[in-house]
Amino acid sequence: MTPEEKKAFEAELHAWVGREIAPPTPGLDRVNEAMIRHWCEVMGDTNPVYTDKAFAATTTKGGLIAPPTMLQAWSMEGYPMAFASERDASTMDGQRQLHAFMEKHGFTGVLGTNCDQEYFRDLKPGDTVVAHTKIHSISDEKATGMGTGYFIETRTEFTDQNNDLVGTMLFRVLKFRPAQAPKPVAEGAAAENKAPTRTKSVRGHDNAWWWDQVEKNKVLPVQRCKSCSTLRHPPRPFCNQCQSGEWDFITSKLEGEIFSFVELHYPEIPGYTYPLMCAVITLDEGTRILSNVIDCKPEEVQIGKRVKGEVMQVDADNILPQFRLV
Amino acid sequence: MKKDTIKFGSVTVGDKLPDMNIDINVSFVVAGAVASRDFTPVHHNKAAANASGLANVFPNILTDNGLVGRFVTDWTGPDATLKRVNIKLGAPVQPGEVLKFTGEVAAKDEATGIVDVKVTGKGNWGMHLDGIVRVQLPQ
Numbered sequence: 001m002t003p004e005e006k007k008a009f010e011a012e013l014h015a016w017v018g019r020e021i022a023p024p025t026p027g028l029d030r031v032n033e034a035m036i037r038h039w040c041e042v043m044g045d046t047n048p049v050y051t052d053k054a055f056a057a058t059t060t061k062g063g064l065i066a067p068p069t070m071l072q073a074w075s076m077e078g079y080p081m082a083f084a085s086e087r088d089a090s091t092m093d094g095q096r097q098l099h100a101f102m103e104k105h106g107f108t109g110v111l112g113t114n115c116d117q118e119y120f121r122d123l124k125p126g127d128t129v130v131a132h133t134k135i136h137s138i139s140d141e142k143a144t145g146m147g148t149g150y151f152i153e154t155r156t157e158f159t160d161q162n163n164d165l166v167g168t169m170l171f172r173v174l175k176f177r178p179a180q181a182p183k184p185v186a187e188g189a190a191a192e193n194k195a196p197t198r199t200k201s202v203r204g205h206d207n208a209w210w211w212d213q214v215e216k217n218k219v220l221p222v223q224r225c226k227s228c229s230t231l232r233h234p235p236r237p238f239c240n241q242c243q244s245g246e247w248d249f250i251t252s253k254l255e256g257e258i259f260s261f262v263e264l265h266y267p268e269i270p271g272y273t274y275p276l277m278c279a280v281i282t283l284d285e286g287t288r289i290l291s292n293v294i295d296c297k298p299e300e301v302q303i304g305k306r307v308k309g310e311v312m313q314v315d316a317d318n319i320l321p322q323f324r325l326v
Numbered sequence: 327m328k329k330d331t332i333k334f335g336s337v338t339v340g341d342k343l344p345d346m347n348i349d350i351n352v353s354f355v356v357a358g359a360v361a362s363r364d365f366t367p368v369h370h371n372k373a374a375a376n377a378s379g380l381a382n383v384f385p386n387i388l389t390d391n392g393l394v395g396r397f398v399t400d401w402t403g404p405d406a407t408l409k410r411v412n413i414k415l416g417a418p419v420q421p422g423e424v425l426k427f428t429g430e431v432a433a434k435d436e437a438t439g440i441v442d443v444k445v446t447g448k449g450n451w452g453m454h455l456d457g458i459v460r461v462q463l464p465q
Contacts, residue, residue, distance in 0.1 A: 035361075042357040043389070044348075045396040046327040049404045055329065059405045060464070068408040069395035072388055076363035082370075115387050116412040195423075195450050270417075270451045 001105070009105055013150065016135045021094030021154065024132045027074040031066050031127040039070055065122040071158055071167045072117070075131035095154060098135065099175060106177045107149055114172040121166050128161040136170065149176025196270035197317040207235040213249070218311040220321045221249040222287050233287040254309030254321065256283040263298045271315060277301050281309075281323055294322050301325070331403030334439040334463040343401040343429035343443065348393060350385065350449070352421045358389030384418045385425075390447070390455055397427045398443050398459045406461050409440060413457035419449035432458065439465050 001009060029035060033051075040050050048055040049065055056064045066074075084092070089100055099110065123129065136155035141148060151174055158167040203211055213221040223235050227244035238245050261279035268274055277293040279301065291309070293301050307323040314320050348354075352372075359369035364386045367374035375383045391411055399406060419425050426448050433442040439462050446456040 039361045039392060042354070042361045043392040043396050045392070045399070047396070047399050047404050048327065048329060055404070061405070067392065067395055069388075069391040069411055070362070072391075073362040073364075076388075077365075078363045079365050081365040082367055085367075112387050112415050114412075114414050115391065116410070117391065118410045119408055122407065268448075268452050 010141075013102070014138055016094075016098050017138055019094055019135050021098075021133045021135065024130050024159075025075055027129040027131070028078065029074070031074060031123045031125050031129065033064065033125050035073070036064070036066050036070070036125070039067060039073065043067075061122060063124060065124055066127075068119040068122065068167075069117065071119065071123075071129070072131075072156075072169060074123075074129035075156075075158070094135070095133070098152070102150070102175045107175045109146060109149065109174075109176040109178045111146060111174045111176070112171070113151065113174050114170070116170040117167060118169075119167045121164075123160075123166060127166075129166065130159045132157045132159065142174075144174060144176060145179070146174065147176040147179035149174050151175075195316065197315040198271045198320075199269075200317065206237050210235045210249075214311055214321065215319045218319065220252040220254055220283075220289070220309065220311055222252050222283070222285050223247050223249050231285055231287050233289055250285065252283050252285050252309075254283075254311075254323075256281045256307055256309075256323075258282075258293070258301065258303055258305050258307060259288055260303060261293065261301050263301075279307075279323070281307055289321065291320070292322050294324060296325050327400060328403055331405040331464055332401070334434070334441065334465050337431055337434060337441055337463065339431050339434055341431040343397065343427075343431075343445075346393075346397045346400065346427040348425040348427070350419050350421055350423045350425055352383060355383045355385050355389075355421060358392070359386050362386060362388035362392070364388055380418060380420065382421045384420055387413075387415065390415070393425070393427070393447070394445055394455070394457070394459060397429060397445060398461055401429070401443075402461055402463060406463050408459065408461055410460035411457070412459075413445075413455045415455050416453035417449060417451035419451075419454050423449045425449050425454060429459075439463050 036050055045067060049059055049061050050067055053064055133154050133156040136153040139151040141150060151172055153170055153172045156169045157165055160166050201211060210221055213219055222231050222233055224231050224247060225239035225244050226246035226248055228242040230239055230241040259280040259282045261277060264276040264278060275298045277298060279293045280288050280290055282288050306326040308326050309321050309323045311321050356370045368378055369383055369386045372383055394411055394413060395408055429443050429445045431441055432444040441461055441463055443459045445459055447454045
């Protein structure tokens with residue numbers, strides 16, 4: 001978009017703020033026991049005030065109530081939503097028209113980012129819920145990890161048969177121009193969700209042998225200078241004592257003590273198990289290795305504590321030495 | 327579910343809620359969408375989910391709300407009153423994952439008997455949702 005086009009686009013975009021997206025919409029069903037029971041069945045919610053009439057009568061509720069988080073469910077359009085994208089624009093509600101307008105300008109991505117519901121009274125079977133939804137705010141243009149876009153907030157007021165306010169919902173989506181072209185997943189392709197794994201180690205000429213030993217023989221090798229017998233880790237081509245390039249290795253007994261450690265908190269990285277204790281361990285052979293201390297509470301890890309290691313499969317793709325407190 | 331309700335006075339800021347783990351599978355995703363009357367195709371039609379870049383259908387936000395509400399009232403007991411569920415959404419969860427909820431009492435308001443619980447739901451790809459649930463407890 002040229003600056004002039006962008007100005008015109010944003011003016012039209014921000015003109016949506018305050019508009020009601022549809023006339024007030026009464027729920028297609030009154031609050032009812034059947035829909036409540038179905039909801040609780042799926043959520044695994046066994047709260048008796050939702051489904052046990054006799055018990056509910058003994059509580060301050062005075063009888064059955066609906067799960068408050070069903071608030072929005074009472075006003076949903078239902079099955080026709082499955083075909084909303086095929087509808088003629090003139091029959092769309094305001095929110096879909098706004099989205100269609102943005103899509104025409106390249107903002108094709110959509111992502112729900114926030115949902116804030118407030119409940120002013122418990123709903124009971126027989127109540128009618130009417131949704132009044134407005135475009136509440138539209139942000140300035142924002143650059144996000146997903147791409148550049150606008151945060152659109154809709155605010156819904158839910159009223160009952162007496163026109164009393166029973167709840168509100170502020171719903172925020174990011175409508176964005178995808179930074180990367182969406183990568184459709186071919187149906188039936190081997191794209192099933194695979195659990196994330198740790199970052200793969202970087203391997204090259206000087207250290208690939210070390211990883212081979214770890215993975216094939218489940219040992220922790222320590223490189224040794226063939227000339228002066230000095231041990232070294234991580235692997236490298238020359239001895240820093242005698243500069244010899246000749247080397248072999250020994251296998252660590254996997255015993256040692258904690259030289260230093262840190263607990264990694266944030267950001268949590270997919271594929272790692274938290275709490276995540278990273279420690280530099282001084283092996284009894286004399287070299288140090290960076291590894292994890294596992295199967296313990298973070299506060300139990302202390303400098304100087306003895307550890308015993310095991311070369312183990314940590315996830316589907318990685319075999320690593322890991323240590324436990326002795 | 328237990329039938330007694332936690333008293334406001336017995337709650338301390340920092341108290342942890344019992345963890346709740348939910349197995350996410352296709353049946354659960356579809357059942358959650360239908361129970362909340364949300365027929366947006368990505369929540370029941372794998373081809374539509376694929377077209378949006380995800381390997382499979384994924385739970386809708388109404389289901390997230392339902393689980394968050396259950397997580398908190400499982401802890402409070404039945405005679406508490408949910409006042410607010412305010413969640414921020416992160417990484418999607420997919421069938422095959424376990425959605426793990428943890429929670430902690432973040433604040434107490436003596437005047438109203440209202441407790442704020444910080445809730446986090448994590449899947450394989452990290453934070454799926456986190457937020458604050460406001461619940462009123464008997465004094």
